[in-house]
Amino acid sequence: MESGKADVLMLGPLMPLVIAEIEKNFSLHRLWQARDKDALIAQVSPGLRLMAAGGAHPAVDADFLSRFPKLEIISSFGVGYDHIDAKAAAKRGVVVTNTPDVLNEEVADTALGLLLCTVRELPQAERYLRAGKWLERDYPLTATLRDRTVGIVGLGRIGKAIARRLDAFAVPVVYFGRNRQEGVPYRYYADLIAMARDVDILIVVTPGGPATRHLIDAAVLEALGPNGILINVARGSVVDEAALIHALREKTILSAGLDVFADEPRVPKELIGMENVVLLPHIGSASVYTRQAMGRLVVDNLLSWAAGKGPLTPVPETPWPRP
Numbered sequence: 001m002e003s004g005k006a007d008v009l010m011l012g013p014l015m016p017l018v019i020a021e022i023e024k025n026f027s028l029h030r031l032w033q034a035r036d037k038d039a040l041i042a043q044v045s046p047g048l049r050l051m052a053a054g055g056a057h058p059a060v061d062a063d064f065l066s067r068f069p070k071l072e073i074i075s076s077f078g079v080g081y082d083h084i085d086a087k088a089a090a091k092r093g094v095v096v097t098n099t100p101d102v103l104n105e106e107v108a109d110t111a112l113g114l115l116l117c118t119v120r121e122l123p124q125a126e127r128y129l130r131a132g133k134w135l136e137r138d139y140p141l142t143a144t145l146r147d148r149t150v151g152i153v154g155l156g157r158i159g160k161a162i163a164r165r166l167d168a169f170a171v172p173v174v175y176f177g178r179n180r181q182e183g184v185p186y187r188y189y190a191d192l193i194a195m196a197r198d199v200d201i202l203i204v205v206t207p208g209g210p211a212t213r214h215l216i217d218a219a220v221l222e223a224l225g226p227n228g229i230l231i232n233v234a235r236g237s238v239v240d241e242a243a244l245i246h247a248l249r250e251k252t253i254l255s256a257g258l259d260v261f262a263d264e265p266r267v268p269k270e271l272i273g274m275e276n277v278v279l280l281p282h283i284g285s286a287s288v289y290t291r292q293a294m295g296r297l298v299v300d301n302l303l304s305w306a307a308g309k310g311p312l313t314p315v316p317e318t319p320w321p322r323p
């Protein structure tokens with residue numbers, strides 16, 4: 001601890017705003033920059049209460065957590081926290097916070113943009129113009145959003161923001177999730193294959209982690225059918241990427257729009273080589289405005305905790321308020 005400020009161990013590189021604000025209020029230790037990470041952990045762990053996570057760093061699992069006996073809170077950047085074993089943290093009484101809500105509208109905007117790009121081939125048409133091909137002939141006619149139904153996989157806060165946009169587009173929405181939700185005007189499917197059979201677009205916006213790993217597999221893609229379009233703004237782990245590549249290659253589905261991948265930032269060359277897919281570098285929430293709001297929340301959770309006021313946005317697994 002330096003000059004009476006509490007220590008914060010930051011695991012991966014967070015945005016400059018977060019680093020600056022944490023440095024202002026705490027004594028910051030940057031694990032990802034340490035030449036000897038074990039030595040830094042050994043140095044700070046005996047009294048460490050506060051941690052900041054998110055960005056690129058190894059998974060925070062039970063083993064890692066056991067090295068920090070006094071840890072109280074992990075403030076994580078992003079609404080998704082599949083890089084942290086929140087149940088293992090809960091068992092140790094460690095609170096985990098994420099950055100929900102402040103990114104809902106941004107990710108929904110991106111999802112709709114990606115959907116339109118994929119259905120109407122907007123990036124391909126743009127490339128066509130730039131290549132001078134319009135001078136030779138018009139761009140071929142494309143698929144349409146008209147006459148389609150969208151199945152949302154995971155109707156959480158972001159899923160609902162996507163559904164609201166689709167309402168304005170006059171595109172019918174149905175959803176799949178663990179539970180039927182009260183007061184939701186969309187048809188519920190308890191069976192994902194049944195929903196995939198009934199719709200021609202799936203928008204995946206469910207949390208990542210072991211519970212949803214490869215939820216979208218060969219059988220779901222087959223049920224989606226040859227007119228089918230898969231949009232994924234959730235986590236790459238939710239889709240069986242090999243099955244998706246196979247389905248696209250064999251034209252079992254029509255196309256895909258992907259913002260997330262199994263092994264980011266590495267994207268399979270098979271996907272990069274395909275013309276009928278739209279690929280984005282995980283930019284769902286990546287505007288200056290929204291990333292600042294997310295960053296602010298990472299800092300505010302730590303400040304609130306350090307001031308004895310508890311966490312602002314604890315994840316559901318977290319024991320808060322304390323039982």
Ligand code: 8YV
Nearest residue numbers: 054055077078079080282285
């Ligand atoms: C971030 C995200 O890109 O919020 C999330 O879950 O996927 C994104 O906003 C990611 O968390 C960066 O680490």
